[in-house]
Amino acid sequence: MSSSRFGKFGDRLKKKLSSLRPSQSLKNRDRERVEPDIDSSCTASDASCTSGKQGPRVLGQQPRRLPHRASSTGALLPMSSADSQFYQMFDTATSPKRHGSLDMMLRPFSITSRRNLFAEGSVDSDGALRSHTLKTTDKLEVKKAGGRAVVNRQYMVIKVLGSGQYGRVSLVVNLNDLQLYALKTVSKAHLKKSIRRVRSSLGRRSMNNLLEAARKADAAAAAANAAEATAAAQAEAQEDAKAAASAGLETRATNSPKAPDMVREIAVMKKLDHPNIVKLHEVIDDPGTDSLLLVMEFVDGGTLEQPYVDQSAGLWQPLPEITVHKHFREICRGLDYLHYNHVIHGDLKPANLMRSSNGRVKIGDFGSALIYQEAEGVWDGQVDVWAAGVCIYVWVFGQLPFTGKSILDIFSAIKTAPLTFPDHISCSLELKDLLSKVLVKDPRERFSLEDMMRHEWVNVHNTMPCIAMRDTGGEVVSVTAADMASAISKQGREAMLPMIMPMFKEVYFLHGEVMDMEGDEGKLVFLLADGEAEVVVDAANAGPRNDTEDGEYQGDISPSEMLGMMSVESMTAIVSGTPRPWELGNGQMVVATHGPGEFVGLSALVAPHPVNGTGANPHSPGTIRARTNLMAYQASRQAMAAAMRDHPELKEVLQSQVWRQRSDQTVMEAISALHLGQRASV
Numbered sequence: 249m250s251s252s253r254f255g256k257f258g259d260r261l262k263k264k265l266s267s268l269r270p271s272q273s274l275k276n277r278d279r280e281r282v283e284p285d286i287d288s289s290c291t292a293s294d295a296s297c298t299s300g301k302q303g304p305r306v307l308g309q310q311p312r313r314l315p316h317r318a319s320s321t322g323a324l325l326p327m328s329s330a331d332s333q334f335y336q337m338f339d340t341a342t343s344p345k346r347h348g349s350l351d352m353m354l355r356p357f358s359i360t361s362r363r364n365l366f367a368e369g370s371v372d373s374d375g376a377l378r379s380h381t382l383k384t385t386d387k388l389e390v391k392k393a394g395g396r397a398v399v400n401r402q403y404m405v406i407k408v409l410g411s412g413q414y415g416r417v418s419l420v421v422n423l424n425d426l427q428l429y430a431l432k433t434v435s436k437a438h439l440k441k442s443i444r445r446v447r448s449s450l451g452r453r454s455m456n457n458l459l460e461a462a463r464k465a466d467a468a469a470a471a472a473n474a475a476e477a478t479a480a481a482q483a484e485a486q487e488d489a490k491a492a493a494s495a496g497l498e499t500r501a502t503n504s505p506k507a508p509d510m511v512r513e514i515a516v517m518k519k520l521d522h523p524n525i526v527k528l529h530e531v532i533d534d535p536g537t538d539s540l541l542l543v544m545e546f547v548d549g550g551t552l553e554q555p556y557v558d559q560s561a562g563l564w565q566p567l568p569e570i571t572v573h574k575h576f577r578e579i580c581r582g583l584d585y586l587h588y589n590h591v592i593h594g595d596l597k598p599a600n601l602m603r604s605s606n607g608r609v610k611i612g613d614f615g616s617a618l619i620y621q622e623a624e625g626v627w628d629g630q631v632d633v634w635a636a637g638v639c640i641y642v643w644v645f646g647q648l649p650f651t652g653k654s655i656l657d658i659f660s661a662i663k664t665a666p667l668t669f670p671d672h673i674s675c676s677l678e679l680k681d682l683l684s685k686v687l688v689k690d691p692r693e694r695f696s697l698e699d700m701m702r703h704e705w706v707n708v709h710n711t712m713p714c715i716a717m718r719d720t721g722g723e724v725v726s727v728t729a730a731d732m733a734s735a736i737s738k739q740g741r742e743a744m745l746p747m748i749m750p751m752f753k754e755v756y757f758l759h760g761e762v763m764d765m766e767g768d769e770g771k772l773v774f775l776l777a778d779g780e781a782e783v784v785v786d787a788a789n790a791g792p793r794n795d796t797e798d799g800e801y802q803g804d805i806s807p808s809e810m811l812g813m814m815s816v817e818s819m820t821a822i823v824s825g826t827p828r829p830w831e832l833g834n835g836q837m838v839v840a841t842h843g844p845g846e847f848v849g850l851s852a853l854v855a856p857h858p859v860n861g862t863g864a865n866p867h868s869p870g871t872i873r874a875r876t877n878l879m880a881y882q883a884s885r886q887a888m889a890a891a892m893r894d895h896p897e898l899k900e901v902l903q904s905q906v907w908r909q910r911s912d913q914t915v916m917e918a919i920s921a922l923h924l925g926q927r928a929s930v
């Protein structure tokens with residue numbers, strides 16, 4: 249492998265990069281992917297099945313422009329045959345049809361472990377139940393059967409239950425166990441943001457920041473109804489106000505929020521199991537979009553807000569104290585279980601409390617929950633105690649304990665106004681006593697959850713004890729590597745994990761540290777647990793590895809075949825001449841970034857050789873480097889190879905992982921193909 253030859257290739261590649269224009273930006277390409285739109289309103293006659301829209305929803309769709317080449321002065325030049333060959337291949341590889349066929353190629357991996365109840369074109373005995381492909385993304389498949397949407401051949405949508413600020417909740421039936429579940433679509437970006445938000449609020453923002461934020465919010469929503477300030481918002485504001493006051497109104501740079509770890513949060517949530525907690529059963533990721541689907545226990549009695557609030561007037565209807573008492577004891581148990589497992593709910597409010605048909609109250613919506621880690625410092629479970637107190641107050645008195653005409657007024661009332669009880673509603677002295685100990689502004693002086701559970705109003709003078717988890721014992725939920733890796737459903741993942749998890753050991757890397765070097769024999773495979781890794785390739789060193797001396801191509805797979813295996817994104821990255829933040833200079837390019845729950849280093853193990861297309865490529869096609877401080881599970885290539893020999897299905901699954909991750913391997917193939925395309929034309 250002569251370095252001059254690759255040097256020449258490198259120069260030609262650079263020239264190519266600078267002379268080409270992408271037909272679309274990477275961003276637009278990403279946005280062009282079909283968004284999942286699960287809708288119960290589909291009918292059998294509506295083949296597109298998207299709420300009456302024409303065909304699936306495509307965001308940011310733009311007419312495709314033919315690639316052309318510009319001179320340095322911007323004038324269009326006639327294409328060379330190498331260019332046109334390349335463009336032809338590029339066009340084929342990136343056309344929707346071609347992209348579709350890539351999906352087809354991957355599809356068999358997606359259904360191996362699922363019951364195929366609604367195979368394409370299947371018809372029931374009456375001929376009524378037909379299925380049509382509705383939409384398929386990399387991991388999320390939505391089909392239509394019997395006029396209803398079916399997600400991943402498992403969850404059939406019955407109806408929409410409701411919509412929150414960030415997503416929609418549908419009632420679905422699980423075709424595997426014929427039980428009802430609630431399926432919630434949430435935005436990954438929102439989930440990450442809310443984790444960050446809770447962390448930062450628990451990390452103590454200053455009062456100045458808080459008031460500034462409140463002023464901005466007030467200005468933006470001058471007409472906002474004060475009643476919209478939720479119990480949780482009050483609780484958060486309360487915590488912030490007190491914390492800021494005790495910190496002398498200074499912004500604390502220390503104790504800054506850690507990078508959000510959605511996978512860890514989800515892994516913990518999935519392990520929580522308590523009669524007063526809405527169970528999270530499955531999380532389905534669609535990597536092509538911002539959507540995450542949460543499959544939850546269906547709670548059939550509605551929320552503890554709907555029946556008690558007059559929506560038109562925004563007024564609460566006071567509840568009998570005895571009803572509130574019953575609800576509250578269950579909330580205490582659920583909260584106690586959460587806190588025992590180091591989970592802070594962070595958004596406790598009547599709208600997030602649900603009732604089952606047998607009257608049991610369940611805490612739901614963990615979108616703002618936080619897993620407390622001792623390393624992070626202060627335990628802030630007191631935020632949930634405050635919110636629980638606000639819930640009692642609202643139910644008993646039919647109004648919020650602290651109100652104002654604007655958000656700023658409400659914050660100010662929370663911070664300074666004394667707790668009062670309306671005269672026109674009578675309640676027991678015990679309840680007033682409890683509220684006066686729970687709605688205490690300083691969290692250090694506020695009742696703890698256990699104090700609350702021992703209070704005479706709750707345990708009815710010790711005749712109905714409300715026993716805390718700490719007194720009964722029980723294992724605290726912990727998450728293992730296997731839990732983390734299976735937290736979010738990935739196709740084939742479930743079958744693979746038991747085979748590979750025993751091989752992994754925990755490793756840590758500092759930001760910038762090399763985990764595996766390009767060109768070395770790929771010895772390691774990593775499953776990322778926390779933090780991000782990037783794959784960097786050196787374009788100047790790229791090229792085929794089994795050319796003959798005279799450069800003749802010896803492989804048995806053609807460049808166009810290789811291009812058929814490429815992802816659109818990596819191709820766009822290769823041909824774009826525009827400098828991008830991920831281009832490091834000196835011909836180095838970050839071709840892939842991976843986060844928690846994803847594998848890196850697999851391509852050396854299972855991907856076909858970039859040129860001859862056969863066998864596994866024993867060399868790392870790119871350098872794997874820590875993009876942040878990170879924790880990962882590491883396995884040796886040898887051990888993985890042995891497992892693949894013993895379990896042929898593991899190889900299939902890992903191969904599909906490589907393609908799905910738009911790995912560095914595909915980029916290397918693109919570079920090789922570009923090289924070969926150029927040489928073929930010389």
Ligand SMILES: Nc1ncnc2c1ncn2[C@@H]1O[C@H](COP(=O)(O)OP(=O)(O)OP(=O)(O)O)[C@@H](O)[C@H]1O
Binds near residue numbers: 411600
């Ligand atoms: N597990 C569930 N079982 C039954 N119904 C549910 C379930 N989860 C949510 N719902 C219904 O869906 C509605 C919307 O829920 P969602 O959690 O999206 O919004 P929210 O909590 O009301 O608002 P936000 O998320 O904006 O705070 C709820 O009001 C409730 O009626």
